[in-house]
Amino acid sequence: MQAICLAAGLGTRLRPITYHVPKPLFPIAGRPNLGRIIDDLNRSGFQHIVINAFHLKEKIKEYIVSNHPDCVISEEDELLGTGGGIKNASRFLNFSSPILVVNSDVVTNFPYEVLMDYHKGNNAFATLLLTDFGPLNSIKVDDEKVIGINTGYREACLCFTGISVISPEFLSMCPNRYPFSSVDILKEAIKSGKAVRYLQGEKIFKNFFWQDLGTPKGYLKAHELFLNFKGITPPTLHQDLKVIDWAWVDEDVKIPAHTTLCRCVVWPGTEIKTTTSFKDMVLTPYGVLNGG
Known part of the structure; x- marks a missing residue:
């Protein structure tokens, strides 16, 4: 199985620290979060992992070469957006099979292989991992399908965790211009009637946790959740x-x-x-x- 870890962002909400340390290398319990994600992917059976890098990419490259040399780095000369990053990395990926996409600024205990297996069993265009996260709920769902993104409604809505599986068809829908977001591709897919499915983390696992560490508050909460879950x-x-x-x-x-x-x-x-x-x-x- 193959995965891409999105690690190119500027981390503006964590400045001034991100002027010196890229957000993917922010430590969780003393270890860079990017390294923890890669280890979790390996344990879940993902052996081919691509990491896109832009901001402070030399530091990300140095870390990967020293600690995870089997991973591939897809460098960007400018920010290409989440969708653009995936398209740019396509030369390192096999787009004849599904690809797991995970943001490098999330902390979770959800087993990635469960999302991949569900995706394969439903022949979906994409499958999103969602959770109920209050004010960030913006993904409208109905039964097992996503029917709207950033709809402005709160009823029957969930939060996108930044973890998904995309089908080979995703690449054929990417525009020829940069930057662009993967959300734009998903919206287009939903509009054209393609199946975008989801799993809700806490409905699958009783002890499920997830946190975006992209803000100081989120980073501290991610630590708390991780330490409690691991019993550290x-x-x-x-x-x-x-x-x-x-x-x-x-x-x-x-x-x-x-x-x-x-x-x-x-x-x-x-x-x-x-x-x-x-x-x-x-x-x-x-x-x-x-x-x-």
């Missing part, structure tokens, strides 16, 4: 460090005793010089993000 006790540097609720403190940090952390993530290389309290924050060597 976050490391602390010494017993005088006070933690309220939870905090992840990575190795190689300098933090005074008696500092209080509440729902915080501290990256390696971070130095806190004065004792104080931090709440809902991401502390890094490149700056601080407020997720409150």
Whole structure:
């Protein structure tokens, strides 16, 4: 099975950190999220994985070459959009069989092979993984089909997780201009009567979780969900460090005793010089993000 991981975005909502570290390499519990996704794909049976890269692509290339050399990198000289990124990567993919597409800024425990198997069994144009996520619900559904995207209605709507399977027909519907979104292709497919199906994560697995880490708040929530699901006790540097609720403190940090952390993530290389309290924050060597 084959997959493409979309990792080209600018990460504007996570600036100034993303001026220095591309969003796909933001660590979750001390490890780049892109690496966690690749490992999950491998465990699910996906052996051919393509990663598109644009923003800080040299850093993504360096990480992939050092840690996941079997993956293929599809470089972009300009942002091509989600659909454009898939089309540009088509030279590395076999478009005679379905392709799993996953955004590099999501954290989930959903087994990717389940979505692929469902897609293959229904002969769909595309199959989306959806979830009920309140204000982000914009995918209108009816029975097992998607009937509208970004409709402006909330009734019978779900949230797109950024994870989908596309059929070989997807490529034939791509325009010859860039950039363009995969959502535009899906809208066109629905309009022309093609079957766009979906699975709802929490209806399949009782302990399902999903979080987009594209904002400071989302990044902190992704940590919390991941740590709870894995049952990981976050490391602390010494017993005088006070933690309220939870905090992840990575190795190689300098933090005074008696500092209080509440729902915080501290990256390696971070130095806190004065004792104080931090709440809902991401502390890094490149700056601080407020997720409150």
